[in-house]
Amino acid sequence: MKMHFTSAAAGLLLLAGIGAAAAQDVVIAPEQETVIKEYVHKQPLASVEVPGVKLSVGSTLPDTVELHEVPNVKYRYVVVDNQTVIVDPGTRKIVKVLN
Secondary structure, three states: OHHHHHHHHHHHHHHHHHHHHHHOOOOOOHHHHHHHHHHHHHOOOOOEOOOOOOOOOOOEOOOOOOOEEOOOOOOEEEEEOOEEEEEEOOOOEEEEEOO
16 A cells, blocks of 8 residues: 555656646747847837736736737747746747746
8 A cells, every 4th residue: 555655646746747847848049039038128018917827937828918929939928017928829828037
């Protein structure tokens, strides 16, 4: 019985680790990040509030939040609580929080 519990606990930890790693697997190339930062600086947006969403990599923004395009970049951006976040439009997950 003890062995089954240990195996199950190990399996859960492994799955939790895989989920956390998958949420942070997105790497934005330095060139793309520069393009995004320059575009965001030239096209400032009003900040929106999204109650209940923690602004961190892997968090998902609700469909009610309008994402804004950056030309020639697959990601979108939005300003939430005065922080610019880069979002994968397919999953609506935050891939980077810009400082």
